[in-house]
Amino acid sequence: MTRYLRSIGAVLVALVLPVVMGACGSSSSGPTVTVVQGTAPDYLDPSQGYTTQAANSSWVSYLGLYTYAHASATAGGQVIPAIATAPPKVTGGGKTYTITIRKGLKYSNGEAVKASDFLFTIERAIKLNWGGAAYFTGNIAGATDYSKGKSNTITGISANDATGQIVIHLTAPYGAFENVLAFPSAGLLPSTTPMTPQDTSPPSGFGPYEIKNVVPNQGYDVSLNPSYASQAIPGVPAGHVNIHVKIETNTTTEAEDVLNNSADVFDWGDTVPPSLLPQVQSQAASRYASEPTALVLYFFMNIKEKPFDNILARKAVIMALDRNALSRLDSGNITPGCYFLPPTLVGHPSTPCPYGDPSKSPNIAAAKKLVAEAGLTGYPVTVWGEERQPRKEYIDNYAATLNEIGFKATTKIIASTQYFPTIGTLKSHPQTGFADWQQDFPNPFDFYLLVDGSGISQVNNENFGEINDPFINSEIKALTPVLSSQLSSVASRWEKLDEYVAKKAYLGVFGYEKVPKFTSTRINFSQAIFHPVYGLDYTSLTLTK
Amino acid sequence: MGRFVVRRVASTIGVLIAISIFTFLIFQAIPNGDPALRLAGRTATQTQIEAIRHTWGFDKPIYIQYLRTMEKIFDGSVVSYNQGFNVEEEIRRDLPVTASLALGAGFIWLALGIVFGALSAWRAGRWLDRGLTVLSMIGVSMPVFFLGAVLAYYVGDKWGVLPPGDYVKLTEDPWGWLEHLVMPWFALSVLFIGVYSRVLRSTILDNINDDYVRTARAKGLSERQVMIRHVLRNSLIPIISLWGLDFASVIGGGAILTESVFNLHGVGQYAAQSVQALDIPSVLVITMFGAFTVVLLSAIVDVVYAALDPRIRL
Numbered sequence: 001m002t003r004y005l006r007s008i009g010a011v012l013v014a015l016v017l018p019v020v021m022g023a024c025g026s027s028s029s030g031p032t033v034t035v036v037q038g039t040a041p042d043y044l045d046p047s048q049g050y051t052t053q054a055a056n057s058s059w060v061s062y063l064g065l066y067t068y069a070h071a072s073a074t075a076g077g078q079v080i081p082a083i084a085t086a087p088p089k090v091t092g093g094g095k096t097y098t099i100t101i102r103k104g105l106k107y108s109n110g111e112a113v114k115a116s117d118f119l120f121t122i123e124r125a126i127k128l129n130w131g132g133a134a135y136f137t138g139n140i141a142g143a144t145d146y147s148k149g150k151s152n153t154i155t156g157i158s159a160n161d162a163t164g165q166i167v168i169h170l171t172a173p174y175g176a177f178e179n180v181l182a183f184p185s186a187g188l189l190p191s192t193t194p195m196t197p198q199d200t201s202p203p204s205g206f207g208p209y210e211i212k213n214v215v216p217n218q219g220y221d222v223s224l225n226p227s228y229a230s231q232a233i234p235g236v237p238a239g240h241v242n243i244h245v246k247i248e249t250n251t252t253t254e255a256e257d258v259l260n261n262s263a264d265v266f267d268w269g270d271t272v273p274p275s276l277l278p279q280v281q282s283q284a285a286s287r288y289a290s291e292p293t294a295l296v297l298y299f300f301m302n303i304k305e306k307p308f309d310n311i312l313a314r315k316a317v318i319m320a321l322d323r324n325a326l327s328r329l330d331s332g333n334i335t336p337g338c339y340f341l342p343p344t345l346v347g348h349p350s351t352p353c354p355y356g357d358p359s360k361s362p363n364i365a366a367a368k369k370l371v372a373e374a375g376l377t378g379y380p381v382t383v384w385g386e387e388r389q390p391r392k393e394y395i396d397n398y399a400a401t402l403n404e405i406g407f408k409a410t411t412k413i414i415a416s417t418q419y420f421p422t423i424g425t426l427k428s429h430p431q432t433g434f435a436d437w438q439q440d441f442p443n444p445f446d447f448y449l450l451v452d453g454s455g456i457s458q459v460n461n462e463n464f465g466e467i468n469d470p471f472i473n474s475e476i477k478a479l480t481p482v483l484s485s486q487l488s489s490v491a492s493r494w495e496k497l498d499e500y501v502a503k504k505a506y507l508g509v510f511g512y513e514k515v516p517k518f519t520s521t522r523i524n525f526s527q528a529i530f531h532p533v534y535g536l537d538y539t540s541l542t543l544t545k
Numbered sequence: 546m547g548r549f550v551v552r553r554v555a556s557t558i559g560v561l562i563a564i565s566i567f568t569f570l571i572f573q574a575i576p577n578g579d580p581a582l583r584l585a586g587r588t589a590t591q592t593q594i595e596a597i598r599h600t601w602g603f604d605k606p607i608y609i610q611y612l613r614t615m616e617k618i619f620d621g622s623v624v625s626y627n628q629g630f631n632v633e634e635e636i637r638r639d640l641p642v643t644a645s646l647a648l649g650a651g652f653i654w655l656a657l658g659i660v661f662g663a664l665s666a667w668r669a670g671r672w673l674d675r676g677l678t679v680l681s682m683i684g685v686s687m688p689v690f691f692l693g694a695v696l697a698y699y700v701g702d703k704w705g706v707l708p709p710g711d712y713v714k715l716t717e718d719p720w721g722w723l724e725h726l727v728m729p730w731f732a733l734s735v736l737f738i739g740v741y742s743r744v745l746r747s748t749i750l751d752n753i754n755d756d757y758v759r760t761a762r763a764k765g766l767s768e769r770q771v772m773i774r775h776v777l778r779n780s781l782i783p784i785i786s787l788w789g790l791d792f793a794s795v796i797g798g799g800a801i802l803t804e805s806v807f808n809l810h811g812v813g814q815y816a817a818q819s820v821q822a823l824d825i826p827s828v829l830v831i832t833m834f835g836a837f838t839v840v841l842l843s844a845i846v847d848v849v850y851a852a853l854d855p856r857i858r859l
Contacts, residue, residue, distance in 0.1 A: 129593060134589060215638070217635065217815060249808065253808055418583070420587055421583055
């Protein structure tokens with residue numbers, strides 16, 4: 001007996017050893033608030049990060065030549081100079097941008113900010129395959145050659161460190177280029193930063209915060225940058241509290257933690273579980289709000305495939321969508337709508353929807369009549385959808401609606417990580433299914449990429465309906481060069497275009513997502529800014545006591 | 546003993562190779578599973594997709610991709626496709642959490658499983674046995690995600706008796722470590738206690754009428770000595786075997802639900818996140834690690850087996 005007890009003892013000691021092993025934790029000074037995120041950021045290196053969770057931290061840690069105003073609603077969509085001294089001087093028919101950087105700025109590691117760092121930053125984002133790199137390679141002269149390895153540098157960018165002047169040549173006029181320059185991945189990095197991913201130890205940058213103490217998939221700190229306050233950029237506040245981001249994969253626990261004040265901020269990219277929502281709304285009414293976003297939800301209909309090559313079939317679908325029911329599936333977090341451009345954007349039409357009020361009950365009888373009139377009753381339709389909640393439920397509801405109006409619909413649900421690559425492969429020929437679009441930047445052009453006929457591609461296609469309408473294409477071409485700062489001058493033209501898309505019933509838009517702004521009692525809720533592009537603004541967080 | 550070790554090492558290598566090939570192929574068989582498309586994001590151009598394919602070696606034949614991945618696993622440089630983190634570093638970091646969970650829960654379910662099983666067999670057919678049978682069935686039928694969520698809500702959030710989740714390092718705060726793990730230990734153990742007590746009860750009842758027990762009684766040993774020294778010792782053999790495998794599966798990432806409900810960030814939770822993201826390198830390493838742990842622990846169990854039963858030779 002003693003013999004085997006000794007063996008068991010030895011085994012237990014061997015197993016206990018890893019428990020005793022441990023690394024050091026993080027430390028920070030000043031007040032710290034805890035943000036809980038259900039999904040870890042894809043990357044914390046700004047040259048790679050592309051998800052909302054990544055951008056939430058990096059837009060205040062890596063300022064670029066331009067950034068967004070720290071304000072809520074439409075005011076927050078305004079591009080303001082950050083490291084640049086002023087708005088760009090646009091010449092050469094909209095193809096040349098001349099920008100001068102501020103003097104005397106220093107990164108968090110003490111290195112001086114130089115004009116040539118901009119060229120380095122863009123090259124690094126391309127080299128590290130940043131998810132939005134197409135915005136650089138598609139617009140900056142020489143960037144495609146650089147990405148293909150045909151050139152050692154981006155020939156379309158020149159920088160003079162002595163004068164601080166940067167000149168960028170575009171391949172064609174692109175009005176949203178200021179927005180592109182405001183991406184966190186265009187946030188300047190010292191040219192001494194390694195040309196390799198730095199995800200566990202993000203590079204130094206210039207901004208109110210710096211990202212530190214990264215523990216993969218568990219958490220990281222977004223700490224106040226002590227050197228920023230003395231060189232603060234007008235319009236970009238220095239911040240008041242340190243942030244500790246904790247990854248909590250269970251959204252129920254995440255919401256309970258904020259409800260019970262054991263965490264301070266609920267990630268706006270997550271949904272408060274429907275089972276907890278009534279409790280949150282009753283017990284935390286003063287610190288919970290549902291904020292509108294520029295995220296449009298719709299069912300695409302492939303106009304190259306039967307039955308949706310027939311406008312009557314598409315009209316029938318739009319008339320039959322039960323938007324209120326779809327909203328209920330997302331805990332009421334959808335504002336019903338019919339237009340492709342969300343209400344928070346310039347160009348959202350103010351005219352009534354062409355096929356009935358989206359906030360009212362659907363007109364099933366009329367829809368059924370249209371399907372019969374088109375001779376499509378009983379026509380088989382495969383509805384594509386992704387697995388995650390509530391998107392799978394949207395598809396169940398949509399398929400039921402299609403069956404109700406006379407089609408013979410079946411669903412095809414695939415894993416969320418595979419969904420968009422699958423329906424984006426042209427040879428999949430999806431008839432109809434779920435799609436969404438979250439703005440990269442507040443400009444209607446960012447949405448109209450999805451219905452641009454020239455954007456249809458064999459893989460990674462985003463124009464799922466294969467819409468190739470000459471009017472839409474020509475309008476996009478004409479409106480693309482208009483500078484973001486002059487968008488209001490073409491607002492009515494965008495409105496007309498959006499009305500046209502709705503009338504042609506190209507997209508089964510069912511609404512715009514609202515997201516939670518939910519904090520603990522420690523946070524001054526009314527002063528916390530919900531930014532239209534990057535969500536809860538960390539620089540606006542203050543404590544109540 | 547020497548032959549036993551050689552046999553075990555050879556079979557472990559064989560199992561690991563088979564599992565790694567199988568896991569790798571499963572991911573290749575997923576329709577439209579091209580990882581380059583996923584990594585590139587929704588707005589990527591064909592050039593970018595090709596660049597990613599080239600950088601990660603997805604443009605190479607499948608056996609080359611497999612060999613390269615295995616090479617990286619063995620030299621410790623394998624990184625996650627989705628986040629770029631070193632997978633082995635992540636497992637090393639998460640292992641103390643999982644080991645803490647497995648050790649505490651393993652001890653609880655083994656101890657209570659033996660106590661309940663022995664009591665149940667000792668009082669077979671009586672009220673105590675019936676009560677313990679009902680309790681065991683409740684334990685077996687209770688899903689861990691439900692029990693965990695109920696515990697976290699009531700004991701953690703509502704009554705504030707114990708922290709509702711998270712992990713505190715033993716080296717930093719031993720009391721905090723214990724406080725944070727009590728609920729996960731209990732939630733994870735309940736199912737196993739039910740199973741172990743039922744298995745032990747039936748094994749004891751099988752053994753109790755065997756010849757060697759009659760002989761022990763004929764020798765004049767007390768009932769207590771007969772039960773503990775002879776019946777229980779022999780009945781523990783299948784329990785030890787089961788314990789070894791269950792413990793290994795928890796260490797190897799099997800406590801996915803418990804770790805996720807209590808947000809412990811152990812190997813199991815990492816496995817869940819990786820599968821959800823279809824992150825081949827992470828899933829491959831975790832699967833191989835799990836298989837290795839099971840094989841290693843079952844070898845240790847065999848040694849303990851031999852100690853318990855002298856008829857067994859290694």
